[in-house]
Amino acid sequence: MRVVLQRASRAQVSIDGQVVGQLPAPGLVALVGVTHGDDAATADKLAAKTWNLRILEDEKSASDVNAPILAISQFTLYADTHKGRRPSWGAAAPGPVSEPIVDAYVAALRKLGAHVETGHFGADMQVELVNDGPVTIILDSEH
Template identity: 60%
Template sequence: MRVLLQRVSRASVTVDGQIVGAIGPGLLLLVGIRRGDDQATAEWMAQKVANLRIFEDEAGKMNRSVLDVGGQALVVSQFTLYADVRKGRRPSFVEAAAPEEARPLVDAFADALRQLGVPVETGVFGAHMDVELVNDGPVTIWLDSAELRGTGED
């Protein structure tokens, strides 16, 4: 599972001209599911994201989590995080999970964040979405469950 995390002042996602999810200060989370990912991985990544100390404290140091600051999260499914561009000019997505495998795990990730106390909005799985954000900092962090859990897989 991969998450591209962006600390934002605000973010929204629009489908067919309608805003389907919007947040104020918090995290925009672009989420990619890899073939073979499971519920435990989604829950583990939610714990990591919710407790990652990337918000500033009074001294201006990144010392607070989204939970600490009462921030929100906007979760947007993004299979293209598993693009392989090593060969040719067109990305391959063979490592990305099929939609029927990915959708429940994106939902499980969002639900796990909610259970941890993070208010969550979402995009629409499989839809063409327009995502708008104001990156705060900017702070952008790449999280890959295979790397974080020490498997060494990419």
């Protein structure tokens, strides 16, 4: 599982021009990708890391300041670009496998106390954010 975390002063996700999720205050945007072999335990581990990682202002974590999180599924985090000009998506888990794991990540964050908003799994989404810092961190369950 991969999560790209971006510290954001504001962010929103829209589908067909309609906002479906947004940060109500400065917080984190989490782009979430799932690979084969990931499970709910993987989602729990990365949710805890997301919630407790000290990447906000003054080395605070989202849990320290109750910062909201906008979580968006993104299978493209597992693009393989080693050969040719067209990415391969073989490392990304298929939708029926990955959707419940993304849902488990969101549920784990909420269980930890996070206010989490989301996009819609598998939809064509437009994500807007102002990266604060800029701060971008990549979490990978394999490292």
